[in-house]
Amino acid sequence: MSLETKIRQITANFETTSSDEFLEVLEQIKPFFKSPLISEYLQGKIQKILDAKNQVEKKKQCKTLMPYLDWYLQGL
Numbered sequence: 906m907s908l909e910t911k912i913r914q915i916t917a918n919f920e921t922t923s924s925d926e927f928l929e930v931l932e933q934i935k936p937f938f939k940s941p942l943i944s945e946y947l948q949g950k951i952q953k954i955l956d957a958k959n960q961v962e963k964k965k966q967c968k969t970l971m972p973y974l975d976w977y978l979q980g981l
Contacts, residue, residue, distance in 0.1 A: 908933055912974045919971070924963035928954060931970060934977045947973065 911930050915922045928951055938944045950970060957963045 909978065912978055916971070916974055916978075919968065924954060924960065924967050927967045927970075931973060934973060937977060937980070 908930065911926075912934075915927060915930060931947065931951055935944050935947055938947070947970075950966070954963050954966045957966060
């Protein structure tokens, strides 16, 4: 399955997407950022999600990163 397809599935079905699947896709789009600062910022956010204690908190934090998926789709 292509990255674009995965992102479209996540945006259409965010509530049923696992945080692990969401983070996997974020890791795949990180190399597309032109600024290393953005990649570093995103890596910090990913680590914060990984460190979260429960799934509810992970999902809440993942939702705040949805604009990165939109950005990737707009660049296609």
